[in-house]
Amino acid sequence: MTSSNTESDTVEMPGDLSFADLQIHPAVLQAVADVGYESPSPIQAATIPAMLAGSDVVGLAQTGTGKTAAFAIPILSKIDTASRTTQALVLAPTRELALQVAEAFSRYGAHLSVNVLPIYGGSPYGPQMAGLKRGAQVVVGTPGRVIDHLEKRTLDLSHLDYLVLDEADEMLQMGFAEDVERILEGTPEYKQVALFSATMPPAIRKITNKYLHDPVQVKVESKTATADNISQRYIQVSGHRKMDALTRLLEVEPFEAMIVFVRTKQATEEVAEKLRARGFSAAAINGDIAQAQRERTIASLKDGKLDILIATDVAARGLDVERISHVLNYDIPHDPESYVHRIGRTGRAGRSGTALLFITPRERHLLNSIERVTRQKLIESQLPTVDDVNAQRVEKFRDSITTALAAPGFDLFRKLVEGYERDHDVSMADIAAALALQSRDGAEFLMTEPPPEKRKERADRPARDDGPPRKRREVRTDLATYRIAVGKRHKVMPGAIVGAIANEGGLHRSDFGHISIKVDHSTVELPAKLSRETLKKLESTRIQGQLIHLEPDRGPKGHRKTH
Incomplete structure (x- = not known):
């Protein structure tokens, strides 16, 4: 089933396997069953036996393939729960991913006596130091904060048995190459190492050759960088018309739950506030939001109390909510990798998903880059028209009447309306229309066509139609x-x-x-x-x-x- 570490060799994925066939610890198997998993994904089916056998592993797989369970399950199956020393260290590029991985370890280790501790920048040292002092068999951290704890001597890796580099290419892209090597050099020579990466650039290959011993390479082949079960469309829209475009989509496009991606933390709050003012169930999530509030927001998204999440890339990393049917790129990401990560939030657990992208005329080059990297052509869609929106509003209004006819208290209000009809000699239709108007509280029911856009010529330079526009560095006043x-x-x-x-x-x-x-x-x-x-x-x-x-x-x- 396994192969040696050569560039062309990959592990063949066995079929018709269950987790019970993988010889994992009974307590871990029970926890896996508790969360509803029955059969391992391809990377889990190949990685878990290799790690249980003690081999180092290089896993090449895109996000969303189940790689966290692929290394968490075998580590938990082998860990010594009687010892309070730190036996496993997982390095992750971001706080969000570190929290996700730590949560997964806790979930799969629910029937074991194991302490899992996330350590990351941007949070107080005190609780992390206390957790390390009490004894954490599994530590999940970002490279910078791990080094800080090593320098403070609050983290002891002398008894380390397992080391995992998760999303290694992302870690190196963020500038953590030397930090990662520094941590690796300070760990015991005889340990099991697993490295997971979507790509294998030279810097990753260098780390693999230097620190891994005859690793098994597990490669999940993918024809494209994005999942086939995610339909991808784009809509061309001017920047100042994005909110109007978003409102139209939300009214016409059938969706269960949606993540709307924006570029800045400030934009998450602004977009969420405007959507709430328009009657939508929306909330913001960004790097400034406290962890407790983040957890409450995600819980609301999972149980259906919240339908729309406005997020930045960093805040949404590691977010896994099955009911997310749509991802909308309100602001197009500047790099294709971010686009792939964003739309990977939908189409989870084998379900189909929809990825939508707003693009301004000046951003066509970014769309071309995305299509080159993903090797998929995005389909152009037209924005729903005013007539489409109004037809949907009328249909929802009619449905609301049907629902109200069967609601508790209907008989009481019918008697009140009949009394008003008798006393004022007004028809039932007029009374119903007046009540519907009252419920709108002054808001317009039907959408009207916005005024046509006026093209503004720059006063400080004449219009040019000869040759490409000159490149200018964008001046940002913020x-x-x-x-x-x-x-x-x-x-x-x-x-x-x-x-x-x-x-x-x-x-x-x-x-x-x-x-x-x-x-x-x-x-x-x-x-x-x-x-x-x-x-x-x-x-x-x-x-x-x-x-x-x-x-x-x-x-x-x-x-x-x-x-």
Whole structure:
């Protein structure tokens, strides 16, 4: 069933297997049955036996293939629950994924006496230190915070038996390559290592060759980077008409639950608020939202109390809710990988899903990039017309009457209306229309066509029709320049700066502007109004082991400051 680690070799996936056939620990098998899983996915069927046999594993699979259970189940089956030492460490690129993986370990280890602890940037050290002191057999963490705990000697990896690198390509893309190697070098030589990645770039291959011993390679073949059970469509719409377009879609498109992706944390709140004002059940989720509130919001989404979630990429990473039938890209992502991750939130557990994309005329190049990477052509759809929306509103109005006819209390209100008809000599139809109008509270019932868009010519330059437009750096008034105490002499790259600040501060890549790396420091454009909470999180952020000392840039004088 398994093969050696060569580029062309893959593990053949056995068919008709159940979890009971995989020789996993009985307590873990019971927990798997409790959550309703019967048969393993291809990557689970190949990875679990290899890890139970003690082999190192390289798993090549896209997100949503069930790889978390593929490594959590064998580790829990072999862990020594009598020992309080840290025996398993899982490294994940983001806080969201770390929380998801820790939750999965707790779920599959529900019938074992095992302590699972997530440690990540942006949260207080105190509870994490207390959890480590009590003894956590499984630690799931982001690279920066794991290194912090190693330096504080609050995390002891001397008894480590199992190490997992989850979404390794994402970790390296975020600038954690040196942090990952530093952690690997500080672990015992004889341990079992599993590495999971969607791709195998040279940097991942280097880590594999250096730190894994004769690993089994498990590859889940995929013809495209997106699932076949997700239909993908795009709608061309002007930026200032997006809210009108979203409202029309929500009224006409049949959906069970939907995630609407936007680029910024501020946009999550704005879009959610506008949707609630229009009568939709919507809530925002972003990196600034407290974990307890996030959990309540997701629980509401799961049990049907909430239908629409407005989210950023980071906040939605690891979100797995089966009833999500639609994903809408309100703002198109700047990289195809983010698009793949976003639409992977629908079409879960074998169900079909729908991915929709709003695109402005200037963003056609981003659509082309997505189609090249996913090797799928997105189908252009037309926005529902005013007539489509009004027809749907009329149909819903008629349905609401049918429902109300059978509702408790109907007889009481019928008598009241009959009395009004007698006393005022008004027809039943007029009374019903008056009550319907009253229920609208002044809001228009039928949608009207918006005024046609007026094309505005720039006053400061004549119109041009000869040759391509000149490229200009976009001036963003929402950003300010900050200085950090790492530069060329620390061998930092822009990716490492973005990765560390985004992960520790709960920011997204779209929150970053221009980055300039000098000899002994760097400047980076970030949101001008960083919250006090975000600044507090960034106080202990390190890049290449160096505290960044984030502060507003004060120009040439600031460059002469020492740290």
